[in-house]
Amino acid sequence: MDRNQISKWLKNPGKMAHKYSFHVVYFCTGCGIIEIPPSITTRWDAERFGIIPVATPRQANLFLITGYVSTKTLKAIIRTYEQMPEPKYTVAFGSCPINGGMYYDSYNTITSLDKYIPVDGYIAGCMPRPEAVFIGVTHLWKLIDMDKADGYKRYREDYVHYRANQEQLYGQMDWPPLFPVEKKEQANL
C-alpha cells in the first residue's frame, strides 16, 4: 500500500487523507446491507483502511448503496447524497443499481441509478462479500489518484439534468434544488 509514501502525502495531502479515512454512510437500501456488519467487525475489520460508519451524511465522504433501489428509497438516497459535503464518492453493490438486475421489470424498482445521482463505482456480485468490498475500495483509491472519481463534480456541473430527471420521475420534489437551477436551459426530451 502506498500509504506511507511521504512524497505522495506532501504532494497532495487532501487526496491522500481522503483515501485513508473513508467515513461511510450506508443505510439499508437493499439486500446488501447484510454484508456491511461483517466487514466492519472482527473477521474482516474495515477500520484497518480507516473506514468507519458514521451516523449522518454531513460527516461522510463515501456513500454505499447496497442493492436494488426502490422508488421510495431513491428519494432518501438523493436527499442523503445532497447532504454530504463536497468531495464525496458513491459505490453501488451488485447489478440492480446498474440496470435493475433481477428486478428489471418490477414496477417500483429503479432500473439505472446513474440517471439520478452520479455513481463512482459498482462492485459486482449479487451482494459482494466483504473481501470484494475492500477490493472495490482499493480501486476507488486508484480512481481518486487518477482524479477519475469525480462523481460530485459531474453532479455539480450537470445538476440541471439530474434535477430534471428526478422531477420527471417524481413530479414535484419535496426540497428546493441544491444548486441554483436556471429555468430557461432546462431541456426535457
Add this chain to the structure above:
Amino acid sequence: MNIVALIVSPLIALITGLFFLGLSRKISARIHWRYGPPVYQPFIDVMRAFSQKSITHGNFFDFGIILSLTGTIVLVLFLPIGGLWALNTGGLIMFLYLMLLGPFGIALSGAAAANPNSSIGISRNFLLALAYEVPLLLILLAVMTDYNTISLVEIVEKQAATGMAISSWRLVIPGIAYFLILPAILGLRPFEITGAVQEIASGPIAEFGGKHMAFYTLQHALQTFVGIALFVDIFLGGGTLFGLLNSLAGTVWVDILEIFIFLLKMVLVLFIGLFVNAVYPRFRIEQAMQYLWKWPTLIAFVGLVIVAIIN
C-alpha cells in the same frame, strides 16, 4: 506565566490528545481481536475533514464551535504539564468554569443547527455533566481543602515535596472516586450517551460538516487530554516520580523528562480507562445518573468528610 508554555503546552496537548484518540481506537480494536486503524488515524481524519466543503447554519453556528475550541485551548493553558504551566490566575475554580466552555460552545452551535437530534444530544450531555459534576466537585473540594489552596500549581508543587496525593492516605478515597467517574468525563463507552451514534445520529454534532467536524475532533482530543491530565496533576503528582529527577535538577533536561514522565502517566491512566470502554454497552441516561450519584458520590463524600474533619 512563561511565554514558552503559552505556545508549547497547547501543541503538546493537541498532538498527544489526537494520539490518545488513535490509541483508544487501536486498543478497542485489539480487544475486539481485530487490527484497528494506525495510531495516527485521527490526524488523517482531521486532514480529510479540513479538505471537505461543509455547510453552515449561520454565524452563530460557527461562533459556537470556535468558542468551544478556544475555551478548551485556554483550559489547557491552566494545566501544569510536568512543571510547564502557562496560566495560574484564578486557580482550580477558574479551571472548573473554563471546563464548561467546551461543551457550552458545542451546545450553542448544535442548537443553532436546528436539528432535534442535536437538541436531544445536548440535553443528554448536560444531564451527564450534572451527573458526574457532583462527585467531581466533592473530589476537587477535598483536594483543595487538604492542601488549603485553590491554585493547581501549588497542589503540584506540594505533591512534589510530600509525594503523590494518591499515596497519602487522606486523598486515596477521592482518587478512587475520580477514577470511577473518569469514563464519564472522557465520554468513553459506558457513558457515550451524548454522541450515541445509533440513537440520536451522533448527538450535538449531527450537522457538523467538514471543517466543523475537524474542529470538533480537535476539541474532543483536547478534552480527553484535559480529563486525564487533571487526574494526573491532582493525584499522581504531575511530572515528578518519587524524586527520581532531583539529581539533575535545574538543567533543561529536567523539564523535558518531566513532561515525558507526565505523558507516560497519562498513557497508563488511559489504558486502564480504555479497558472499561471496550467491553461495556452504553448506559441509558437515567442509569448513568443513578450510577454516578450512587457509588462515586458516596465515596467522594466520605473522602471530603475525612479531609474536613482533619483540617
Add this chain to the structure above:
Amino acid sequence: MSLEILLAIAYGGAFLTYFSGKISQGLRDGAAVLLSLGTVLIVSSFYNVPAASVLYEGFLGLSLVLRMNSLAWFFAIAIVSFNALCVIYSLAYMKDRNEKDYYYFMLLLINAAMLTIVLSGDLVTFFIAWEIMSWATFLLISYNRNGALQAGIKYIVLSLIGSMCMLIGILSVYTSFNTLNISELSGQLTTASAGYKLFLLIIFSITFGIKNAVMPLHTWLPDAYTESPTPFSAVLSGMLTRMGVYGFLVILFGIVGIKSVLTLGSGFISYTKTMAWLGAITIVIPTFIAMLQNDAKKLLAWHGIGQGGYMILGIAFGTSLGMAGGIFHTLNHAIYIVLLFLSVGAVEYSTSGIRDLNSLGGLFKKMPIAFLGGFLGISGLIGVPLTNGFVSKWLIYKTLILENAPFLAFAALLGTWGTILSVYKFLHNLYLGQIPEKHKNIKKTPLAMQVPIVILSFAIILFGIMPGLPLKVINSINVAFGFSPLDVNLWGVVSEAGTLNMLNIFTALIVFGAIVWGIFRISRPATLTDQYDNYAAGAAIPKDKYHYTVEYYAPFYRMVKPFLKDIFDLLYQKVARANDFLCDNIRKIYTGYVGNYVMYIVFFMAFLIFIQLKWSVF
C-alpha cells in the same frame, strides 16, 4: 446639590409624570425619561462625596436623618440606573397598554422610595420608605388584574409580616437606647447583652429574609415576578429584592457590628453559620426547581431566589473577601437578571404575549439584539469567565474554601451546575432550534427596547474583564465597615492564596480565539443552508414538527419530580386556610339578636363573680 433636592426631584418627578400624563402621552413619556436620567446624573455627582443632612426635626422628638456614604452611593447608583433603563424600555413595552400614567407614577414612586431607604440615616425614615416601597410594589404587581391579584396579595401579606417584625425591632431599639440614628446605635449596641443582639438580628433577619427571598420565606417571589409587567419585574428582580441584602448589611455591620455578630451563638450553632447554611439551601433547591419550569419568567424568578443565596453566603462569613463577593454579586446579579427579563419582554412583545418555553424557538434569526442580551445574560448568570458573574462567584468560592467550609462550597458549585442546565434550557427553548412558521414574520424589537439591552450587555462584559472598577467602590465599603481592604487592581484581585487577573484570561481567549477564527476562515468556505436542509434520515423536514423543546430534561424530571413540591408554599396555604376557618367561626358570635348580647354580658359577670369568690383576685 444636597440630598433633600435629590429626594424632592425623585418624589416630585413621580407626581409630575402622573399629572403630565393627563395632558399628553408624549409629555409624560418625556418627563419620565428626563427625570430618571436626571436622578442618575445627580446621584453620580455624589461619588465619594459623603454628605449628611437632617431632613426633619420634630418627628416625635426624633430627627429624620439622610446620609450618603460609599455603601449608600453603591446601591443608589445601581437603583437609579436600572430604573432609568426600565423606564426607557417600558416606553415601547407599554405602548398598547392602558393606564400608563398609573404605571409610570408607581414606577417612579418605587424608585424614589428605594432611594430614600438607601439614603436613610435613621431607622424611622428607613421604615417609612420601606412601607412606601412595599405598597407601591403591591399595586404594580397586581397591575395585570386577574392572576396578578393573587400574586400581589401573597406578596403584600408576607412583606407586611416583615414590616411588622421591623417595627417591633425599631420600637425595642428605641425603648432601650432612645435614639434611632444608625451611626449612634452602632456605638451603643456593643454594650448590649448577646441575647438582646441575637433577638434584634433574628427580628430584622425575618424582614430582610422575606424581602431577599431566603429559602423558607421565598414563596411570594415566583408569582410576583411572573405576574407583574415585564419592565417592572426587571426592576423588582434587579434592585428591589436586593433591598433585603442592603438591610442585612446595615443591621449586621452597621448596627450590631461585625465582631459581635461573629461571636453570637453557642458552640456549633452560630448565627452566621445558620445564615450561611440558609444561603446554601437557597442556592441549590430553587435552581433545580427552575430547571423544570415551562414559563420563561418563572424560570428566571426561581433563579432570582437561587442567586440571592450567593449574596447571603458571601455576607454571612464576614471576611473582607466574602463581603466583597457578596456585595459585588448583588450588583452583577441585578445587571444580568434585568437584562434577561428585558430580553424575555422583547420576545413577549414580538410574539404578542407568548412566554411558554415549550412553544417557542428559533427566534435568534429574527431578534438578534434580544438574543444577544439573552446569551450574555445567561453567560453572566452561569458565571462564564469574562462575564461579571464569574468574578463575584470566584470571590465567594475563595472565601468558602479558605474559611474551610467545603460543604457550603459544594452546595454553591452544585447550584452553578443546576444554573447551567436550566439557563441553557431557557436560551435553547426561547431562541435556538427551528423557527415555527407563524413566527417567521414577527414584529422587530423597537429601538427603545434595544438600547437598554445593549447597554446592559456591555456592562456584563465590562465588569467581567475589568472588575476593578466596582471593586474599588466595594473596597471603600469594606473599609467603612471596618474590614481590611483587598488590594484590587483594574483587572482583578491580588492576594496571597491565588490571585485573579482577568487580563491574561481575556488576552488568552482573544489571542487563541483569533487564531482559531483565522484557521476557520482560511479553510474551505461553507455554504449557508436553510433550517429545512437538515439531516432527517433522508426525509424532507416537516414544517413545524421538527423541533425538540417539550420537557427538555425529561429523564431528570422523572427522577426529581416527587421531591419537587414547594412544601413551604403548601404550608403557608394551609395556615391561611386555617386562619379563614377560625375567623368564620368567630364571626358566628355576632348573631344580630340583642337577647344574645345581653346573655353574653350576664355570663361574663357571673364568671367574674365566681373568680372573685374563689380566689378574691381584685
Add this chain to the structure above:
Amino acid sequence: MVSLKEKLLSDFEGLKIDDREADRLFIDTQKEAVLSLLSYLKKAGYNHLAMVSCTDWIDEGKFELVYIVNAYLSGDQVFGKKEKKCIVIRTKISRQSARFMTVMEIFENAEPYEREMHEMFGIDFEGHPRLTPLMLERDYKIPPFRKDFDTLNYVNNTFGKIPSIEQRKEGLK
C-alpha cells in the same frame, strides 16, 4: 362426536368441502355465505384470521378471495383435539367491478389486508373505514397485481423514458 365437516354440511348448503390434507380444511362457497361462515367458525373456536389473499383468474374473469382462519387456543375447541388446525375459505367474485363486503365486524385485523387488496387489485370493500393506499407511493392506472397490468411496458414507459445524463446533455446541444 360429530366432526366439523358434517356439522358444516348440515348447517350450510352449497359448500364443497375438501379435507384430504392432514391439518387443513378447504371450503369453496358463494360470496353471500362467507360472512356467516366466518362468524360461525369464529364461535366454533377458530378465532384467528391468519390471512386474506386474492388470486386473479383472468381467463375466467374472476377474482378468488381466500380467507384462512385457524384456532389459537385449540384446547377449548368444541370439536376436540383431532380437528383440523386451519380452515381455508375460498370464494369467487366477478373481475369487472370487483366489490365485496368487509369482514372487519368479525375480524378486526382484516383492515390492512383489505386495504392491500384494494390497492393492488382494485377490489372495493364496502363498510371499510379507511380504504387509503397502504404501500404504493405512485398511482397506477391499472392496479399493479392484476394480470392485465403489463409490468415490462410500464417500466419502459416510465423509467425507460427518462434519458441518461449524457443523452440529456446531447439533447441540449
